[in-house]
Amino acid sequence: MTSLKSYASDPVKSRGRLHDEKRDVTRGPRDDFQRDRDRIIHSISFRRLRHKTQVFVAPDGDHYRVRLTHSLEVAQIGRTLARALGLNEDLTEALCLAHDIGHPPFGHAGEDALEAALADFGGFDHNAQTIRTLILLEQPYPRWNGLNLTWEMLEGLAKHNGPVENPTWALAEANAAMDLDLHSWPSLEAQVAAIADDIAYDNHDIDDGMRAGLLTLDQLLELPFIAERWQVLCDRFADVPQDRLLPELIRDQIGLMANDVLETTQARIDRLAVQSPEDVRQAGQMIGGFSDAMAEKERALKRFMYENLYHHPAQMAAAEKGKMMVADLVKAYREQPDLMPESWAAALPEAEPARIRHIADFLAGMTDRYARDRHREIFGDRTG
Numbered sequence: 469m470t471s472l473k474s475y476a477s478d479p480v481k482s483r484g485r486l487h488d489e490k491r492d493v494t495r496g497p498r499d500d501f502q503r504d505r506d507r508i509i510h511s512i513s514f515r516r517l518r519h520k521t522q523v524f525v526a527p528d529g530d531h532y533r534v535r536l537t538h539s540l541e542v543a544q545i546g547r548t549l550a551r552a553l554g555l556n557e558d559l560t561e562a563l564c565l566a567h568d569i570g571h572p573p574f575g576h577a578g579e580d581a582l583e584a585a586l587a588d589f590g591g592f593d594h595n596a597q598t599i600r601t602l603i604l605l606e607q608p609y610p611r612w613n614g615l616n617l618t619w620e621m622l623e624g625l626a627k628h629n630g631p632v633e634n635p636t637w638a639l640a641e642a643n644a645a646m647d648l649d650l651h652s653w654p655s656l657e658a659q660v661a662a663i664a665d666d667i668a669y670d671n672h673d674i675d676d677g678m679r680a681g682l683l684t685l686d687q688l689l690e691l692p693f694i695a696e697r698w699q700v701l702c703d704r705f706a707d708v709p710q711d712r713l714l715p716e717l718i719r720d721q722i723g724l725m726a727n728d729v730l731e732t733t734q735a736r737i738d739r740l741a742v743q744s745p746e747d748v749r750q751a752g753q754m755i756g757g758f759s760d761a762m763a764e765k766e767r768a769l770k771r772f773m774y775e776n777l778y779h780h781p782a783q784m785a786a787a788e789k790g791k792m793m794v795a796d797l798v799k800a801y802r803e804q805p806d807l808m809p810e811s812w813a814a815a816l817p818e819a820e821p822a823r824i825r826h827i828a829d830f831l832a833g834m835t836d837r838y839a840r841d842r843h844r845e846i847f848g849d850r851t852g
Contacts, residue, residue, distance in 0.1 A: 471554065472554060472555070472556060473553070473554030473555065474743050474744055475656060475737065475742045475743060475744055475745060475747060475748055476554055476555045476556050476656065476657070476745070477501070477555070477556045477559050477620050477655050477656075477657050477745055478556070478745075479499035479500040479501045479502075479556070479558075479559075479618075480499070482500050482501075482618045482619065482620055483618070483619035483620065484618065484619060485500075485616045485617065485618055485619070486603070486612075486614075486616060486645060486646045487611070487612045487616050489616065499558070500618050501556055501558040501559040501562060501618065501620070501621070502558045504558070504559070504562045504615075504617050504618055504621045505558050505559075505561050505562035505565065507615045507616075507617065508562055508565045508566045508569075508602075508615070509565065510608075511569075511602075511606050511608070511615060512606065512608075513569045513601050513602075513605070513606055513833065514536075514539075514565065514566070514569060515536075516833065516834075516835050517534065517535035517536035517539060517568060517569065518534055518535075518536040518537075518835075519534065519835035519836055519837045519838070520534060520535040520536075520568075520571055520573060520575075520835055520836060521534070521535070521571075521573065521574050521575035521577075521578075521790070521836055522534050522535050522537070522538045522575070522669075522673075522676075523575075523673050523676050523677070523777070523778070523783075524676065524680065524783075524786070531679060532676050532679065532680070533672055533673075533676055535568045535571060538568065538668060538669060538672065539564065539565050539566075539567065539568055540565070541668045541672060542564040542565075542567065542661070542664045542665045542668045543561045543564035543565050543664075545564075545664040545667050545668055545722065545726060546560045546561060546563070546564040546660055546661045546664035547560055547561045547564070548726065549660045549663070549664060549726060549729060549730065549733075549756075550657060550660055552730050553656065553660065553730065553733060553734065553737075553756075555656050555657050555660060556657055559620060559621065559624070559655070559657045560657040560660050560661055560664075562621055563621065563624045563625060563628065563657060563658055563661035564661045564664055564665070566598060566602065566621075566625060567598065567625065567628070567661060567662075567665060568594075568598070569598045569601055569602065570593075570594040570595060570596065570597030570598030570599070570600070570601055570832065571594045571597075571598075571832075572592075572594065572597075572794065572831060572832040572833075572834065573790065573793075573794065573831075573834045573835055573836045573838070573839040574787065574790025574791065574793070574794060574836055574839070575787070575790070576787070577786075577787035577788070577790040577791040577794075578790055578791065578794045578831075578832075578839075579592060579593075579594050580791055581790075581791045581792075581794035581795045581798065582794060582798070582828050582831060582832065584795065585795065585798040585824065585827075585828065586821075586824055586825065586828055589637075589820060589821035589824050589825065590636060590637035590638075590821060590825075591636060591637075592828055592832075593636045593638065593639070594832075595625070595626075595639075596635070596636045596637075596638035596639040596642070597638060597829075597832050598625055599622060599625050599626055599638065599639060599642045600638045600641070600642065600829070601829075601832075601833070602614055602615050602617055602622070602625070603615070603617070603622065603642055603645065603646075605829055605833065619646060619648070620655060620657075622642065622646060622648055623648045623649065623654060623655065623658070624654055624655055624657060624658030624661065625658075626639060626642070626643070626648045626650060626654075627648070627650060627652075627653075627654045627658070628654050628658040628659065628661055628662040629662055630653060630654070630754060631650060631651050631652060631653060632650040632651075633650075633651070635650055637821075649749070652749040652750060653748060653749050653750070653751055653752070653753070653754065653755075654748075654749070655745055655748060655749070656733075656745075656748050656755060656756055659733075659748075659754060659755060659756030659757065660729075660733075660756045662756075663729055663756055663757050663758070666766065667722055667725045667726060667729070668722075670721075670725070670766060670769055670770065670773070671718050671721045671722050671725075672718070673773060673777060674688065674718060674773070675714070675715070675718050677773075677776075677777040678714060682776070682777055682780045682782060682783070683776055683777055685710075685714070687772075687776055688772075690772070691768060691769060691772055693765045693768075694717075694721075694769075697717060697720055697721065697724070698713075698717060700720075701713050701716055701717060701720065724762075725758070725762065725766070728758055728759050728762040729756065729757065729758060729762075731759070732757065732758060732759040732762075733755060733756045733757065736753075736755045736756075737755060740755065742755065790836070790839075793839055793840065793843040794831060794839065796843060796846075796847060797831055797839065797842060797843060797846070798824075798827060798828075798831065800846050800847075801827045801830070801831075802823075802824070802827060805827075807846060808827075808830055812826075812830050
């Protein structure tokens with residue numbers, strides 16, 4: 469790791485953990501942020517990401533991305549950015565690896581179903597569910613619930629997109645247990661993790677969409693900045709078949725975006741005279757991110773992806789099936805709690821809203837595969 473800049477998060481100066489821990493030297497010479505990263509990697513909820521939807525619901529092909537591979541790709545980009553900016557790489561990596569842990573099965577379709585089920589009980593938000601999972605539902609330690617992550621880790625997950633003025637019930641509960649200073653801006657590590665997520669899925673979803681035959685090169689080249697880059701590659705590799713150039717286009721796009729983030733972020737650090745993590749939190753704006761020009765291109769790419777991939781009829785049909793399955797399972801577990809595993813049924817609260825939130829915790833932790841199996845077990849082959 470390169471030496472940290474003065475505005476980087478320093479594990480020696482961490483605000484600590486909810487539960488005090490006695491340092492166990494038998495577990496290696498790791499600092500607190502390294503331990504956070506390792507706790508994420510070894511958690512059950514992180515392992516479950518291998519069978520959770522990224523773009524394609526329960527994809528049949530081995531080469532499509534899932535939440536796990538996406539999180540690894542985000543971590544690679546995030547760590548690269550952090551190193552170049554002199555930030556804490558371990559904290560950045562941990563935030564990248566953990567950012568999608570709260571996603572339910574079937575991606576945003578599953579989230580829509582849980583949001584509807586909890587509409588009268590505070591709703592459902594996957595980002596808040598990530599924190600809830602990490603401070604409550606994961607239970608690997610004998611003396612407390614959760615992974616007992618550092619304040620900096622939980623803060624970064626809570627507000628990586630900026631200050632939170634109106635926290636959901638789940639985030640409010642977490643904040644009551646450990647004040648995350650929700651009204652300030654997040655650390656630069658959290659900001660870098662957030663933009664790394666955008667860079668990863670903006671470009672890798674193109675790859676998966678093309679592989680699935682839902683996107684075509686002609687469609688993609690309707691975007692002027694993509695067409696311009698494609699022409700550069702065609703000229704550079706004039707003797708190479710064009711079907712070999714798509715991976716090179718994806719790499720180039722990632723590189724261009726990453727370099728833009730580095731240049732823009734460093735310029736903002738210099739302009740704002742940022743000297744400390746506290747300066748970052750009180751800056752009054754997001755420091756880590758794209759230039760205005762790149763942000764406009766990125767928004768155009770997102771619009772294109774929604775129009776041509778995320779809202780493709782085949783995708784919408786698959787999402788509707790996933791949403792239906794989650795809604796069916798919510799109803800089944802509310803009416804017959806003993807359909808849940810014994811440990812979950814035994815812990816089911818009697819009163820609302822705790823009761824429905826407990827059911828949502830169980831469902832949110834499911835993988836696509838597990839949810840489909842449970843649905844088939846209860847409803848037979850009625851999957852739409």
